[in-house]
Amino acid sequence: EPEVTQTPSHQVTQMGQEVILRCVPISNHLYFYWYRQILGQKVEFLVSFYNNEISEKSEIFDDQFSVERPDGSNFTLKIRSTKLEDSAMYFCASTKDGLGQPQHFGDGTRLSIL
Amino acid sequence: GENVEQHPSTLSVQEGDSAVIKCTYSDSASNYFPWYKQELGKGPQLIIDIRSNVGEKKDQRIAVTLNKTAKHFSLHITETQPEDSAVYFCAAHPGGSSNTGKLIFGQGTTLQVKP
Numbered sequence: 001e002p003e004v005t006q007t008p009s010h011q012v013t014q015m016g017q018e019v020i021l022r023c024v025p026i027s028n029h030l031y032f033y034w035y036r037q038i039l040g041q042k043v044e045f046l047v048s049f050y051n052n053e054i055s056e057k058s059e060i061f062d063d064q065f066s067v068e069r070p071d072g073s074n075f076t077l078k079i080r081s082t083k084l085e086d087s088a089m090y091f092c093a094s095t096k097d098g099l100g101q102p103q104h105f106g107d108g109t110r111l112s113i114l
Numbered sequence: 115g116e117n118v119e120q121h122p123s124t125l126s127v128q129e130g131d132s133a134v135i136k137c138t139y140s141d142s143a144s145n146y147f148p149w150y151k152q153e154l155g156k157g158p159q160l161i162i163d164i165r166s167n168v169g170e171k172k173d174q175r176i177a178v179t180l181n182k183t184a185k186h187f188s189l190h191i192t193e194t195q196p197e198d199s200a201v202y203f204c205a206a207h208p209g210g211s212s213n214t215g216k217l218i219f220g221q222g223t224t225l226q227v228k229p
Contacts, residue, residue, distance in 0.1 A: 004157075031215050042221045043158065043203060048214040056214040091157050095215055100146035100165065100207045103217060105157035 002026040004106035006092050012112045013082055021077045021109045023092030032075045033093040033103065034067065036060070043091065049075065079111075087113045116141040116208040120220025127194050128228050135223045137204035138186040146207035147187050148217065149178060151200045158203060162189070166209075194227045201225070 005024045013019050025032050034046040047057045049067055057065075066078045075094075079086055089110050093103040117140040127133050139147075145166040150158035164171045164178045164187065171178050175194075180187040191198055201224050205217040 006157075033216065035217075035219075043205075043217075043219040045216045045218065048216050050214070056216055058216075099215055100209075101215070102148065102160050102163060103215070104160065105150075107155070107157040 002104075004092055004094055004104050006090075006106035006109050008109060009107070010110045010112070012114065015084055015113050016081050019079050019082055019111065021079075021090050021092075021111070023075045023077075023106055024073050025075055025092065025094030026096075026104055027073070029094035029096050029104075031055075031095045031097070032067075032069070033095075034077045035091045035093065035105075037089040037091065037108075039088070046077075046090075082111075082113045084113050087111055116144055116206055116218040118204060118206050118218050118220040120204050120223060122223060123221060124224045124226070126226045126228065129194060129196060131194055133189075133191045133194050133198070133225055133227075135189045135202055135204070135225070136186060137188070137206075137220050138184075139206045139218075140185065141206070141208050142182075142185065143209035144206040145209040147178070147180060148205050148207075149176075149189050150203045150205065150219075152203060152222075153200045161202075191225075194225075196227050196229050199225055199227045 032049040037043045048055045064080045089108040091108045093105045095101045095103045120137045148163035177190040204220040
């Protein structure tokens with residue numbers, strides 16, 4: 001069964017450094033999402049992406065965050081200048097049709113900011 | 115915006131018993147309600163979902179019910195097995211003008227099934 005893949009599984013970075021989290025969504029999916037999960041807390045929506053542009057972003061997704069689909073397969077989340085509070089699991093998800101359709105999640109990247 | 119509340123936060127049952135997890139949502143325009151199972155070190159895995167035009171859906175040992183009037187939905191697992199032990203999340207998809215497919219999650223329920 002097709003799946004969403006994310007790399008790396010764990011990223012350790014010094015505060016203030018830039019990180020790029022990578023995702024390969026399911027190949028025929030058109031809508032892409034990033035969520036984050038701080039340890040022990042709920043999964044929180046960050047951003048949705050469709051047709052090569054952001055369709056919605058949450059309050060968490062400030063100017064330090066950006067997303068890109070640099071080619072036909074990858075979907076990336078960049079945090080420009082990391083803060084301690086950015087430490088979390090980051091999940092990528094995709095769906096064939098974004099409007100109330102099943103979202104398939106990757107296994108996440110654990111981001112640790114030192 | 116939409117807010118989803120989930121209860122209980124932890125649930126312990128004996129193998130073979132039933133487990134029920136409940137969620138409430140605030141946005142009456144929400145129209146899609148998935149349930150996810152998350153095992154340690156893994157991402158959320160969709161186990162069942164329901165749309166707002168349906169009151170109940172069943173898939174083998176798992177069922178979901180939706181009460182639109184009361185704005186709550188529940189996950190029912192019958193004949194629980196140790197491998198059902200995991201964290202379960204409910205979620206809601208806001209309808210209306212915010213229709214980008216985003217999901218709003220509940221806080222999660224840690225289910226422990228004792229052999």
